[in-house]
Amino acid sequence: METLDLLRSGQLAGIKRLDLAAELTQFPPEILDLADSLEVLNLTNNRLQALPDELGRLKNLKIIFLSNNEFEELPEVLSDCPSLSMIGFKSNRIRTIAENALPDSVRWLILTDNQLEQLPATMGRLVNLQKLMLAGNRLRSLPDAMAACQNLELIRLSANCLPSLPSWLFTLPRLSWLAYSGNPFCEAMPASLERSLPDIDWAELTLGDTLGEGASGIISRGIWQTGPSDAVDVAVKVFKGNVTSDGLPADERNTCLAAGTHNHLVNVLGKLINHPEEKAGLVFSFIPPNYKTLGWPPSLDSCTRDIYPQGTCFSWPVVLRIAQGMATAAAHLHARGIMHGDLYAHNILVNETGDSLLGDFGAASFYPASELVAGEVLEALEVRAFGCLLEDLLNHCLVAGVAEQERYDRLRQLQQDCMNPIPCERPLFTKICNTLYAL
Template sequence: MHTLEQLRAGALQGITRLQLRGGLTDFPREIFDLADTLEILDLTDNALSALPDDLPRLHKLRILFCSNNRFTELPSMLGRMPALTMVGFKANQIESVPASALPPALRWLVLTDNRIEQLPDELGRRPAMQKLMLAGNRLKSLPDTMANLHQLELLRLSANGFDTLPAWLPTLPRLAWLACAGNPWGADRAQAMSTAPARLIDWRQLTLQQRLGEGASGVIRRADWQHDGGSTPVAVKLYKGEMTSDGSPLNEMAACVAAGLHPNLIPVLGRITGHPEQTQGLVMALLDPTLVNLAGPPSFASCSRDIYDDGKRFGWQAMLAIAHGVASAAAQLHQRGILHGDLYGHNILHDDNGRCVLSDFGAAAFYAPASQAAMPLQRIEVRAFGLLLDELLERCDAPPALRAQLAALHAACTQAEVGARPLFAAIAARLHELDQSKQD
């Protein structure tokens, strides 16, 4: 993080990324002294409500973050910035998004947790758009022009006012990650699934130990659970209760419980009751520490694709086991009317032998398995699996015949004709068949 004093003293000349936080109420004009080099500007966690009309002087600016400020309108001058590809205005009080505020090269737009009721038709005229994050607003519809966003891969619509999902949504050829919980659409199903039976575990039975991790929705800690005359090591996730870019953490908790037991899902042991601050939480099985993340989350540059460690490789048996395990878990979720919404390598834990678990239900949504929307939603997620399969294949020296068969499966899962993609039950069966044929 940088300071205003450094900026005013000229000590930041030549930098490409500037981060200023700490109560700014006005845009520091000294930022323009960096116009010839500045590419990323982060003004998150300030008290700004406007940007200068001559902001396009920052002619190299590619990424702008102004989250957790006081904007009520997306600034219109952003549309005059041809190099700007990523815009983040999460957690403001934005009510208006003018058509003139959308940069022509826009690729990634974050407007989570605002007060937006309507979006302009111009949004559908941004052909480079890949990620669009709109959770936690007041939207009831989207512009029909968005049917033209043929590069859109990730869409977050959770916690809005949609009675129905747009009819064109399942026709988007590259859409793979969709979050849509917390809307009137699907509310009856969500209510029914949120009451899925789970053991209640008294907070006083839990002794918290070290922190294991923290995400947007909550904190996970190791704990000892005192019950039935003994002690069991467990993982405890305490939910923050705040809106995330994926949606409501409480919806995530309901999806974890409703997912049920599966060898490739993290077992939920119970819900926490009696927390002194009424914090919601789950008690889950403690995973083997040899399980590690398959990949890291996308970067600014990769936008929608995960980042794998350099030199990451899989044995073909392990690769096949991971692919089958994830497909089998996804098949169970879909059978129970749960869309994972974030089927990514960075949400999969694995070991060198191919053991794996699919985690992080932050973007999960409920739907009726027999509804008209069911199969189109499932096939959106099938594309996400197809992309994952391709990433696994890239890092595996599989026998040529097996590689050809898996490449064909990848092509089927990612084909532009959404309705022609296979469903997860068939995918899991095909992978099991391939695994058995290689074992024989």
């Protein structure tokens, strides 16, 4: 309650960000007194059901988080905040969105894990929308008017009730990251991709430090006792079991298993059984510590694009090696009818020479690899994601000499081809691989 007391006493005057979780059932009116300075308001993990009619007084508010509250509709007063660019209402009880509830300024909208059955046609007005998180709802369709959302780059539609994906989705010039598993139209794991992996008993594992935590689970370093005197280093991912921003953990597990082995994919060793809390999990080969994450996830400002530490610089040989590795990994997945859905630098591990491994199948989805037209349409979206990765690598590339500059220019042209605003004119991964290895 300390933050609430400070707010009520006026001691937070002039702050730009307020984080307040105090079992609130009413919106504290003192927040409105911060109108001249407040840019980020985080009221996640409360019990709020409504926002005040005067919310528009927060004229500088750019970001509002109200996840894990008790809203049943998206408050219409949000549209009165002229600067709002990011809105988060994950894990509420939202069933409806009023026609004019969203300001035209919104770039990033999070409505994961609610009870939405439809979206208003006015969503088509959101021409600035870049990132839309809708996993874990009850949607049966998307309004055709959303074809006007020409800046949309990432959309999560997993775990809904969609009978199909709308055709206009595949005409969007910037769409790069799509997740749709867990809908009625989705493919189950094709029998041809099922592989026999050992069950690994929890009792055979000794867990160490946490290596990372994502939306779907926690990854820990571990030791797998494979025999009385034999043990191997592994990484153990225990799924949280809830709907994540990307979709359902079970779908992640299935696509990860179906991906098979590849030199540029993180290798799965087996499926976890007998977890004390009956949680699902996977056991992976341990990645040596000289492998580091290539980039950092998007920031609130960058929205859809990864960010890199200041001073990041890659040599030309490293850039080319990373590009070749990721293109061959993507080609392998699409040949198996798998769309990764999250082809990003923050899901790639690299070492100092550019050897690379793609992981995190949280947004992956199956499609019928035998249906060439459907497959190529989906692959073209992922090609743009690869183009974004190439753009990042080239923007941080140090070129030495005329010969490298010529090859750099050719790779820059490939990057631009991959980001062609007309999806059907982009090269597919087999052609991309050929071009890369010709360099």
